[in-house]
Amino acid sequence: MPAYKNQHFVPRCLLKPFTLGADGKAINLYSHRQNKLIRNAPVKKQCARDYLYGEDGVIERELATIEDEYVAVINRAHARLDTDQDRNALRFFAYLQLRRTEMAILRLRASEEGLFAEVFGHEEPERQPQRFYMLRSLQTCFETSETLSDLKVRIVENRTSTDFVISDDPAIYTNKYATQKLRLAGFGTHSSGLMLIMPLAPRLALICYDGLVYTSPNLENGRMILKKAADVEAMNELQYLAASSNVYFSDWDAGDYVRGQFEKSADRRIEEAVVFNHLVFVEGDPQGREIFRRATRExxxxxxxSVIHQTFRYPTPSRWLSQLKYRDPVITHSNGTGVGHVRKHEWLYA
Known part of the structure; x- marks a missing residue:
């Protein structure tokens, strides 16, 4: 096989802790599309496509450098020697992972093609190749990663008898505050209450969260410790909700349990990652704001x-981590417009 042909959208270094003996060669998986448990599947064939980042290997080599740095960080995390700089690196790595999967490409394509359809109707836009959207998504990652720098970063230790699992879309945006308090299905990178969650190993995970909305009062040496199986299941449910095709797990004896948990979550899986709403102008108010109402396309x-409002939808679990509490009071910034509640005042006018 030519060098760099087989390019992974979930890197092998992220899957390795979930492999047989953590040696990075074979892994157990549940394929929900086939409703099939597969034992010891070759890792080199998982979450990979030919020339996903291009045939010249430039991006693949750059990503490999980042992955090598990740391996050093995760080794320190396992040894409980991780630093603030390491945890910041993990936050960036999780955001990069969010932006580099096949599902990330599909979300971006659905956004652009859906918006074209809403504006121009049945006219067919020029379809761009998969690599075009991957490059766009990676560019967005590097241009906007600083936006997440305010999120608190915690390593999560799993001290239960239930392992973390990992999917083929493992880094996940979710938002308890938007869902519970604001009753919103959509939110974005600037939103108050944002969380970014990713499993790191059967016994470790990463959570990045808005520290102005949430607090974790029972940390041990800066880490969130899970002692209830229900908390691990809440983390795992996000993987079941996000998985494109496969969920990976380390212990073959847990296969039927993983399949059962996936099936329990199936009705919460998102069918439309992007939703479009048409808004028509109603009037202006004394403060100079413009008021729009929701309307049909016609x-x-x-x-x-009129304007078209686009909303990305992300997984919402049936339960949330008991370790993460609301602050009293929560702190958000809002001016009553469609910008919503954001984490920094200046973002209201960006």
Whole structure:
């Protein structure tokens, strides 16, 4: 096989702790599309496509450098020697992972093609190749990663008898505050209450969260310690909700349990990752703000002024980590517009 042909969207270094003997060669998986448990599947064939980042190998080599740094960080994390700099590196790595999967490409493509359809109707846009969207997604990652620098970073230790699992879309945005308090299905990178969660090993995970909305009062040496199986299941449910095709797990004897847990979560899986709403202008208020109302596409077509609002949807579990509490009071910034509640005041006008 030519060098760099087989390119992974979930790197082998992230899957390795879940492999047989943690040696990085074979891994157990549940394929929900086939409803099939597969034992000791070759890792080199998992979460990979030919020339996903291009045939010249440039991006693949750059990603390999980042992955090598990740391996050094995760080794220190296992030894409980991780530093603030290491944890910041893990936050970036999780955000990069969020942006580099096949599902990330599909979300971006659905966004652009869906918006075209909403504006131009049945006209077919010029379809871009998969690599185009991957490069766009990676570019977005590097341009916006600083936006997440305010999120608190915690390593999560699993001290239960239930292992963490990992999927083929393992880094996950979710938002308890938006879901529970604001009753919103959509949110974004600037939103108050944002969380970024990713498993690191059967006994370790990463959680990055808005420290102005949440607090974890029972840390041990800066780590969140899970002692209840229900908390591990809450973390795992996110993997079941996000998985494109496969969920990976370390202990073959847990296979039927993993399949059962996936099936319990199936009705919460998101069918449309991007939702579009048409809004038509109603009036201006004394403060100079413009008021719009939701409308049909047909109403928007004949309205004097209208806009299309796009919302990305992310997994919402049936339960949340008991270790993560709301602050009293929570701190958010809002001006009553469609920007919503954001973590920094200046973002209201960005």
């Amino acid at each position: 109403e928007a077509a004949v309205a004097g002024r």
